[in-house]
């Protein structure tokens with residue numbers, strides 16, 4: 001039977017970065033992807049910031065850069081705008097990418113580092129030692145069904161992840177911790193080419209927002225994400241998106257050339273992300289930012305930590321959960337505080353009415369705020385409307 005140090009399940013961005021860093025550290029790595037093509041079909045708004053790219057060792061490549069914006073624009077229900085430049089706008093604003101090409105470039109990096117990638121290879125179950133340690137996977141592929149042994153298996157299998165559940169990690173999330181998202185790729189429109197736009201309010205996106213991410217002067221990804229708890233029947237998210245577009249002549253005249261839909265986890269961080277011989281990374285580990293709904297940055301940041309931990313585990317010959325806690329401690333140290341704060345902010349935002357949102361954006365539009373963090377936003381709002389912040393003061 002084949003044996004690898006590390007089996008990575010899923011070749012999304014978090015999987016490829018995990019595989020790359022594990023392989024760079026000397027591990028033998030097999031990456032299994034159930035789809036026939038890495039990165040396709042795209043299920044993403046394609047917005048990223050540049051500031052975390054260096055941290056995870058991704059080289060900027062014009063093949064996957066579609067368009068660059070100056071910053072972000074938040075628009076309140078009454079139409080008031082607050083603009084902030086790219087440098088201070090968080091992890092999902094700055095560059096609009098071609099996500100399929102981006103994912104392929106990261107997979108290529110992993111392969112160049114020594115990882116083996118197999119497509120059309122779906123992991124159907126985990127295998128275990130008598131002690132309960134995960135020691136491999138069962139794979140269904142064009143060649144048939146086979147088993148691979150591994151020191152550790154990494155579940156990087158996205159929002160619908162099953163690996164965690166199979167391995168005994170509780171990854172279940174409540175409907176108000178899931179965003180149901182739908183997006184149109186629109187052409188023949190006139191988006192603001194300089195800004196990634198976010199529209200708030202119960203009319204357009206209860207508990208979420210509508211985004212317009214320009215891909216060129218005449219095309220954009222236009223999408224909506226609403227909380228699953230606000231969905232009464234299938235198709236609700238699409239109705240909100242259609243209503244938003246209907247109300248904007250500069251979008252209404254456009255054509256839809258692609259429809260993308262999917263779920264985004266917006267929960268608090270999981271209680272555990274490692275077991276003996278098992279790690280979860282990216283959307284599978286619910287590391288997506290619960291407020292912005294962006295998951296590429298955090299998945300890649302956590303993936304690097306996972307890959308580095310695994311290469312050390314190989315050297316030590318120790319894949320126990322106590323060793324793999326290095327990964328868990330590492331990603332929590334880097335990401336957890338922001339994830340918790342933004343999850344709490346999301347919980348509060350759900351309950352805000354349009355009047356309050358109008359007041360908040362109006363304060364921001366008149367402020368000289370230089371950072372789009374929950375902390376700075378609340379500080380600024382407290383100066384003018386202390387009563388608005390009182391009920392969410394614990395975030396400060």
Ligand SMILES: Cc1cc2nc3c(=O)[nH]c(=O)nc-3n(C[C@H](O)[C@H](O)[C@H](O)COP(=O)(O)OP(=O)(O)OC[C@H]3O[C@@H](n4cnc5c(N)ncnc54)[C@H](O)[C@@H]3O)c2cc1C
Nearest residue numbers: 010012013014034045046047123158262282283294295296
């Ligand atoms: C509509 C929408 C818009 C979004 N917009 C943005 C945005 O603008 N910016 C941003 O940062 N994030 C955005 N996100 C979130 C972002 O797409 C995810 O956070 C990101 O893809 C997570 O990366 P990942 O590697 O963890 O998982 P994924 O990219 O989901 O990759 C998981 C991979 O695992 C494979 N897989 C699953 N199960 C198995 C199995 N059993 N065997 C083998 N392979 C398997 C899948 O085929 C897939 O290729 C958006 C999400 C949606 C749905």
